Amino acid sequence: MTQYSIHLLDAYPAWHWLVYLTIGLVQAGLLLALVMLSVAVYNWMERKVSARIQDRLGPTRTGGRFGWLQSPADGLKLLCKEDLMPAGADRMLFRLAPYISFCAAFTPYLALPFAPGWVVEPLETAVFFILAVAGLEIFGVILGGYASSSKWSLYGAMREAAQVVSYEIPLGLCVVIVVLAAGTMDLEQIAAAQQGWFWNWHMLSNPFLFGTFWIYMTCATAGTNRAPFDLPEAESELVAGFMTEYSGFRWSIFFMAEYTAMLLLSLLAAILFAGGWNGPIPVAGLLGLTSEHGPVAEWIGHCLGACNLICKGYLGVTFMMWLRWTLPRLRIDQVMATCLKYCVPLACAMLAGTMAWTFALRGGF
Amino acid sequence: MPPILWHSVFFFLLAALACAFAVAVVLAGNVVRMAFYLIMSLAAVAGLFFLAGAQFLGAMQLMVYVGGTLVLLAFGVMLTARGPLSSMRTGGGQWVLAALLGGALLAVLLQTVVQVGVRDGDSPAVAPPAEPQSPTSSTAQLGLGLLGVRSAPQVQVAAAPAPPPGYLLVFEIISVHLLVVLVGAAYLARAKRPRREEI
Numbered sequence: 001m002t003q004y005s006i007h008l009l010d011a012y013p014a015w016h017w018l019v020y021l022t023i024g025l026v027q028a029g030l031l032l033a034l035v036m037l038s039v040a041v042y043n044w045m046e047r048k049v050s051a052r053i054q055d056r057l058g059p060t061r062t063g064g065r066f067g068w069l070q071s072p073a074d075g076l077k078l079l080c081k082e083d084l085m086p087a088g089a090d091r092m093l094f095r096l097a098p099y100i101s102f103c104a105a106f107t108p109y110l111a112l113p114f115a116p117g118w119v120v121e122p123l124e125t126a127v128f129f130i131l132a133v134a135g136l137e138i139f140g141v142i143l144g145g146y147a148s149s150s151k152w153s154l155y156g157a158m159r160e161a162a163q164v165v166s167y168e169i170p171l172g173l174c175v176v177i178v179v180l181a182a183g184t185m186d187l188e189q190i191a192a193a194q195q196g197w198f199w200n201w202h203m204l205s206n207p208f209l210f211g212t213f214w215i216y217m218t219c220a221t222a223g224t225n226r227a228p229f230d231l232p233e234a235e236s237e238l239v240a241g242f243m244t245e246y247s248g249f250r251w252s253i254f255f256m257a258e259y260t261a262m263l264l265l266s267l268l269a270a271i272l273f274a275g276g277w278n279g280p281i282p283v284a285g286l287l288g289l290t291s292e293h294g295p296v297a298e299w300i301g302h303c304l305g306a307c308n309l310i311c312k313g314y315l316g317v318t319f320m321m322w323l324r325w326t327l328p329r330l331r332i333d334q335v336m337a338t339c340l341k342y343c344v345p346l347a348c349a350m351l352a353g354t355m356a357w358t359f360a361l362r363g364g365f
Numbered sequence: 366m367p368p369i370l371w372h373s374v375f376f377f378l379l380a381a382l383a384c385a386f387a388v389a390v391v392l393a394g395n396v397v398r399m400a401f402y403l404i405m406s407l408a409a410v411a412g413l414f415f416l417a418g419a420q421f422l423g424a425m426q427l428m429v430y431v432g433g434t435l436v437l438l439a440f441g442v443m444l445t446a447r448g449p450l451s452s453m454r455t456g457g458g459q460w461v462l463a464a465l466l467g468g469a470l471l472a473v474l475l476q477t478v479v480q481v482g483v484r485d486g487d488s489p490a491v492a493p494p495a496e497p498q499s500p501t502s503s504t505a506q507l508g509l510g511l512l513g514v515r516s517a518p519q520v521q522v523a524a525a526p527a528p529p530p531g532y533l534l535v536f537e538i539i540s541v542h543l544l545v546v547l548v549g550a551a552y553l554a555r556a557k558r559p560r561r562e563e564i
Binding site: 135136147 | 404421425431435439443
């Protein structure tokens with residue numbers, strides 16, 4: 001969206017600051033709207049998906065049919081709950097922790113392109129930026145768990161620290177493999193390289209990248225503390241882990257941060273492995289919705305692309321939910337073994353394989 | 366009305382944040398709060414890097430210092446703390462030593478600042494960074510530099526006798542050093558089984 005912003009800034013030089021502020025607020029508002037709507041949808045979806053998998057109905061009466069009003073009802077309930085804080089807690093850190101988590105999960109969206117040029121801040125090293133900032137989410141959990149001065153919370157925070165720090169290694173390796181195959185860290189260029197039909201997607205054009213995708217999804221599930229890797233909040237052992245002492249609105253911010261991070265990693269997976277805004281069938285290209293047919297056609301094409309990307313992100317999140325309600329929770333040693341004994345060596349093997357594949361395709365042998 | 370120099374506004378905002386949280390680290394008594402203030406200070410420094418257009422450096426700062434080192438710090442504190450909220454007190458000697466070290470570092474830094482001098486031109490603000498539109502990105506240049514190929518156009522134009530050396534040797538030394546540290550850590554943390562001779 002940068003070219004529109006520059007155009008606007010040039011058009012009204014006298015009101016520079018106002019235009020600047022408005023553009024910033026509109027962009028942040030759009031992203032926030034996407035994230036908040038998604039959280040509301042996921043809250044409902046998680047109930048329905050879990051119900052479907054466990055052979056139940058889930059919410060049916062809230063809002064008449066399908067329980068579609070369940071998320072607003074939940075939100076209202078959380079707002080009305082009493083805001084508790086343990087007596088021995090570190091008051092400042094306890095209050096701040098949920099916001100740190102949410103900010104760290106939301107900030108990477110600034111560098112995420114939704115269509116060609118539709119990105120708030122086009123970064124040359126967008127992938128790296130996203131991984132670096134998304135990795136900070138753990139601080140909210142650690143600080144929250146520590147500041148609660150409760151044993152459950154402290155254990156949950158320690159597990160979280162061990163788990164997330166370990167899983168960042170294979171996750172980073174998976175991203176490096178895609179960067180290697182694409183030759184750039186710019187997400188726009190990575191997505192643009194997969195233009196056309198679905199067999200141009202990184203995931204389907206290279207057998208090693210197909211394997212990498214599944215390792216990435218495993219690590220993304222573990223990195224966002226989702227079952228079967230949800231040891232930091234294992235309710236059968238730790239009550240609710242690092243969130244034990246949180247209630248009401250603060251708890252819901254942790255909840256939002258978790259879903260925001262899930263959507264972020266799914267969107268990133270869609271861009272890195274599944275073509276980004278390029279659909280399985282290049283509808284926009286076939287219908288002529290490209291820049292050759294004028295700005296309006298191009299804009300509609302970009303809208304289609306953004307919808308495409310968001311649909312893929314939602315599919316990724318649905319996959320994570322499906323995993324959560326299908327698999328039993330792992331033990332902590334199994335979690336560590338999955339990371340260090342399986343994910344890291346497999347990712348290294350995929351790295352070597354992708355190197356050989358790229359080398360061979362370029363006629364290296 | 367002159368246009369607001371957003372670059373300077375954000376520069377001073379981030380610089381003030383970095384300094385304020387750095388002072389807070391020194392003044393705080395609780396270890397975990399110190400870690401939190403340090404996170405904020407280092408994150409503000411990363412923001413300064415982003416503002417200067419050094420995206421790779423900024424992301425690196427977040428990943429290595431904020432995401433890596435400080436998680437380790439918080440982890441260590443939680444594993445070793447005896448009480449629920451541990452605090453740390455410093456003695457008089459430590460204050461003197463810290464003041465000496467800090468003063469020495471400040472002197473070195475101030476000297477550098479004086480040497481650089483004020484930019485010419487009437488505006489005190491730093492010019493906003495130019496859009497990185499070079500054919501090879503800065504990240505690619507960094508990577509090539511680590512492999513021993515350093516691209517420096519001004520030297521090539523001046524008909525230098527030899528191209529400037531890259532950082533391959535340094536890079537390799539650091540890699541081997543880190544590997545040694547890793548092996549050492551694995552050795553220290555290994556499961557200690559009694560040897561067969563001792564049984």
